[in-house]
Amino acid sequence: MLGRAEGRYDVVVVGGGPAGMGAALGARDSGAERVLILDREPEIGGILLQCIHSGFGLHYFREELTGPEYAERFLAKAIDQDIDLLTDSYVSGVTVDSSGRKAVRVMNEQRGILTLETRSVVLAMGCRERTRGAIRIPGTRPSGVLTAGFAQKLVNMMGYLPGKRIAILGSGDIGLIMARRLILEGCEVVGVFEIMPHSNGLTRNVVQCLDDFGVPLHLSTTVVNIDGRDRVERITVAPVGEDMAPIMERAWDVDCDTLLISIGLIPENELSRKLGIQLDEVNTGGPWVSSTMETSMPGMFACGNVVHVHDVADFVTREALLAGQFAGEWAQGIRRPIDNINLVPGDNLRYCVPHSLSPGREHTVYMRCREPMAKCKLRVGDLREKKLRYVFPAEMISLKIRPDLLDRFHGDTLRVDLVPRG
Numbered sequence: 331m332l333g334r335a336e337g338r339y340d341v342v343v344v345g346g347g348p349a350g351m352g353a354a355l356g357a358r359d360s361g362a363e364r365v366l367i368l369d370r371e372p373e374i375g376g377i378l379l380q381c382i383h384s385g386f387g388l389h390y391f392r393e394e395l396t397g398p399e400y401a402e403r404f405l406a407k408a409i410d411q412d413i414d415l416l417t418d419s420y421v422s423g424v425t426v427d428s429s430g431r432k433a434v435r436v437m438n439e440q441r442g443i444l445t446l447e448t449r450s451v452v453l454a455m456g457c458r459e460r461t462r463g464a465i466r467i468p469g470t471r472p473s474g475v476l477t478a479g480f481a482q483k484l485v486n487m488m489g490y491l492p493g494k495r496i497a498i499l500g501s502g503d504i505g506l507i508m509a510r511r512l513i514l515e516g517c518e519v520v521g522v523f524e525i526m527p528h529s530n531g532l533t534r535n536v537v538q539c540l541d542d543f544g545v546p547l548h549l550s551t552t553v554v555n556i557d558g559r560d561r562v563e564r565i566t567v568a569p570v571g572e573d574m575a576p577i578m579e580r581a582w583d584v585d586c587d588t589l590l591i592s593i594g595l596i597p598e599n600e601l602s603r604k605l606g607i608q609l610d611e612v613n614t615g616g617p618w619v620s621s622t623m624e625t626s627m628p629g630m631f632a633c634g635n636v637v638h639v640h641d642v643a644d645f646v647t648r649e650a651l652l653a654g655q656f657a658g659e660w661a662q663g664i665r666r667p668i669d670n671i672n673l674v675p676g677d678n679l680r681y682c683v684p685h686s687l688s689p690g691r692e693h694t695v696y697m698r699c700r701e702p703m704a705k706c707k708l709r710v711g712d713l714r715e716k717k718l719r720y721v722f723p724a725e726m727i728s729l730k731i732r733p734d735l736l737d738r739f740h741g742d743t744l745r746v747d748l749v750p751r752g
């Protein structure tokens with residue numbers, strides 16, 4: 331356990347992944363003196379610690395690092411900046427008094443229940459995986475059905491193999507990366523089955539993890555049954571029609587002893603819900619955030635996968651530095667003007683983050699499209715257009731909005747559309 335937490339804080343950060351570390355560093359940069367990171371795991375680093383593959387840091391450091399190497403760089407900076415760190419510490423709640431001061435309630439195995447006072451809080455709890463229960467796959471309930479992220483933890487951190495003959499449902503990045511990882515460990519990967527007509531992972535992962543190892547990717551196909559008494563013996567898969575319903579006459583059996591499920595991530599919302607923070611249930615699944623990454627509750631900020639599921643950690647870091655900067659300012663009594671422009675996703679966009687903007691400051695807006703599209707453009711109201719060669723649901727789109735651009739806008743709702751180029 332890393333352990334130092336005492337007295338009153340300016341900023342307390344919940345979660346020690348790349349979002350939490352970035353936010354803590356941003357807060358220190360803003361001049362906040364007492365900053366603390368809390369994490370329920372025994373080490374700081376979040377999901378990065380189990381991602382021993384390379385592919386991190388390409389945008390931020392212009393270097394290719396593994397997850398633990400990427401985490402290590404920020405942890406070293408946090409220690410250097412005198413940021414307090416407390417691990418093995420589960421945050422069960424935050425209360426806010428009438429003057430806006432916050433108390434963070436923490437459960438720590440060795441120190442019991444602690445209550446830590448702070449001026450502002452950054453929520454950086456990441457996200458969790460959807461399970462078999464989320465999509466109700468019929469069949470028996472044998473062992474050998476597990477999420478791809480848990481399999482990654484078993485293999486990379488605990489030294490266990492989940493099985494020998496593996497099928498994977500869902501082509502999200504975790505499933506793709508685990509296909510390659512398990513082949514390198516001597517397993518056979520019989521196929522990846524994806525209900526959508528396109529992969530849900532980054533193109534580089536499809537190429538490097540499936541194509542390079544000859545693993546078949548079955549698009550528009552899903553698992554319709556799991557069979558086995560004690561252990562998985564086979565699964566049944568079927569193609570789906572345009573209505574996403576399985577075509578059972580064309581179903582076939584696949585022999586395997588393990589089914590990994592990689593069907594998406596959901597922001598960790600328990601704490602935000604308890605606090606009564608407004609959530610964007612329809613689009614991102616995480617808290618609503620302003621352009622300062624502040625939630626609907628004053629002095630309570632959020633960043634990283636708890637806000638929206640990011641494709642790469644580098645963008646998490648950028649967003650988190652900003653959230654930390656504003657949380658640090660808040661703690662020092664600096665108040666930014668309240669945003670007066672709501673940003674809404676229009677044609678072929680699933681979401682835009684942040685959810686609101688204000689003139690006079692540069693903004694970076696992150697978006698995801700619903701359907702792949704080639705030769706298209708982003709249209710930001712009638713203020714600006716940006717040409718894009720190709721967009722894909724697995725890859726986030728980012729757009730910089732210059733400070734002066736919003737000065738020309740007089741409405742209160744700015745719509746962003748992704749449309750074909752004429």
Ligand SMILES: Cc1cc2nc3c(=O)[nH]c(=O)nc-3n(C[C@H](O)[C@H](O)[C@H](O)COP(=O)(O)OP(=O)(O)OC[C@H]3O[C@@H](n4cnc5c(N)ncnc54)[C@H](O)[C@@H]3O)c2cc1C
Pocket residue numbers: 344345346347348349350368369370371375376377378381383384385386387419420421422454455456457479482503504507598601633634635636640641642643644646
């Ligand atoms: C398998 C996989 C492969 C990936 N590959 C790449 C890649 O190649 N390149 C790349 O750039 N990105 C990759 N990513 C994405 C990147 O790892 C994530 O975007 C990033 O880790 C998200 O950061 P985060 O800090 O928001 O969340 P996390 O890293 O999940 O950290 C959240 C932390 O919050 C803690 N926490 C949650 N709730 C509480 C609570 N109540 N109390 C205390 N602590 C709490 C958790 O223990 C955790 O440590 C990959 C992700 C996965 C899962």
